[in-house]
Amino acid sequence: MSVTAAQGFVAAGVAAGIKSTGAKDVTVVVNDGPSKVAAGVFTTNRIEAAPVTWSREVASDGRVDAVILNSGGANACTGPEGFADTHRTAEHVAHALQATGRDVAPGDVAVCSTGLIGVRLPMDTLLDGADAAIAGLAPDGGDAAAEGIMTTDSTPKKAVAGRDGWVVGGMAKGAGMLAPGMATMLCVVTTDAQVDAATAKAALASAVAQTLNRVDSDGCMSTNDTVLLMASGASGAQPEASAFEAELTTVLADLSRQLVADAEGAAHDIAVTVERATSEAAAEAVARAITRSNLFKTAIFGNDPNWGRIISAAGTVPEHVAPYDATTIDVSVNGIQVCRNAGVGDDRDLVDLTGREVQVVVDLKAGDASATVWTNDLTHDYVHENSAYSS
């Protein structure tokens, strides 16, 4: 049900014809309230697509009434004309929703786009699609909505959690270009809990930091990454902030794992956990250095528990970032401690890498903090998809 699992939301996803494949490419999600609280997290890439610039401003006052999302074109690097296209899209959606009896201002309509950079959107096709989606808005439209934002995704990503009469539900798309600063291109999460804008904003920032920002598929950061949280309050339940953040984190963690599992051309999903660091930031820095190593990622593709590549990647993190003794670190791969005290450990032939899931644990023996970063292996299919498919 994704974004319509929560009460107070209607959604739709339609095939407008932006994509030549005939697949769904326009999604609309509307918050029918009673509350219209929202928060957003956006790419930190300085090359920012027009819809990001627009939606960041829309969400800045803590209110979003509706969001329109399109696949088939990112509307990035399209200049003032591209921004005008985004603005026009929001105006069009607001007026169309007004025609359905909803009191929606253009400045409360967020816009998200995904697809090729540097190409203008086919506006007539997009706006016709918006009309069709709005005509089809339904309380069970979440599944179609999740399909409408897919690009190279092989499956739609959806998740739901909740407790005590309120739920959090979401959808995401992304199968490459997953990197810190934001791990997904587009993600919309809804809830029928009653939360105020400050709580929503804090909970979203914290949940994203623990989940989507810990996914690093290929080290590349998109121009369009957006996570939008919308709260209707329709359940009447008013959870503690900690409970709300916990359920939101559950949904985003679930979506994050689905993104990793569907990353372009991947054969293994890899969780790199760094333990006993002096701080969580130190643990994360070491984990990220490992998940960024192409040599490590190709080794895993080759079912090779190459701990030398793991610790040499760990060794590139400066000491002031992650203090540890380089001569005492341990590395385990799928439960076998292949490296002990930075030297040869148990027999690497004992490591079974034939499954999809890979667990790498690096023990720094320096403190009591830990962090996990998720990535994928680097495969022939990754090279094929990203050399043959322009994005």
Add this chain to the structure above:
Amino acid sequence: MSVTAAQGFVAAGVAAGIKSTGAKDVTVVVNDGPSKVAAGVFTTNRIEAAPVTWSREVASDGRVDAVILNSGGANACTGPEGFADTHRTAEHVAHALQATGRDVAPGDVAVCSTGLIGVRLPMDTLLDGADAAIAGLAPDGGDAAAEGIMTTDSTPKKAVAGRDGWVVGGMAKGAGMLAPGMATMLCVVTTDAQVDAATAKAALASAVAQTLNRVDSDGCMSTNDTVLLMASGASGAQPEASAFEAELTTVLADLSRQLVADAEGAAHDIAVTVERATSEAAAEAVARAITRSNLFKTAIFGNDPNWGRIISAAGTVPEHVAPYDATTIDVSVNGIQVCRNAGVGDDRDLVDLTGREVQVVVDLKAGDASATVWTNDLTHDYVHENSAYSS
């Protein structure tokens, strides 16, 4: 002639049998003086191989009499036993050279190793190889020496430059794991110019920063990277420091280009030049962000001048590192300005990427500094070589 182009040096490369292929795997280079000046630059990876620890200490007093290099094993992550192996190797070489009438102390013998991490070296084989190499030392042994350090290199890398009666000559090996902090695994440069230790050290640091450290094949930094400069003074010529540094830079630049041209599985050699930055460091940071992007590197493999991936990589560099206006940058690929003011420029179909050489120029319009970083595309062969070959 590589390391024996300069007067005062003898060298040899032999097949000791460390490699199962029967290829040369042990090289010895000896400085017969009259001067024994030396300088070294070593990996900044905190996971440092035993020979790096040893040779850093050997070179720290500005004197190196001889260096032994082996391929077929990195002697990294081998613990105290591995360090004892390195020490024993230096002792053995010193004694063998003493038997030839040379007054060489073990503490003046540098040791370099390259190959698989985490495996002890076959010491009997190595030391027999050292004896054979020392028996074969010759003033024309530079070519064999360059062959003895190859691993996955398809060709030996050699370069010579000089003026006014003195020369600089060098050899290098490396075909992957080329990254900042040091771009080659092993490089030995010799000169018959008279230079003092301080001049040698400063010139080497500067030349490496401009050349080997600007090569970033796959973002991975080795545990064994070493550049060693040895000066015999045998020409009697005493060049200006600037002239010496210029010729040294020429040799290292030549070797750097050969390393890029032979990078594992590459189909394109890519030079990313960032112009009009506020500082050289800013230009280098932006260039490096682009050369690190797997999406950019796969696009080039696909002959796709995908400027969206170029500027989105540039956009990940924080503003305090590289100040520029993200809405005005230009990008050219092989002379065609495909991106103008962060938007669509000339027709991308005009870009010819069928050749091996690719020139990417990013104009930040923010200052007057520039920098170039060299890399390769990300190809099926890269994935194949690095998933099938353990290193």
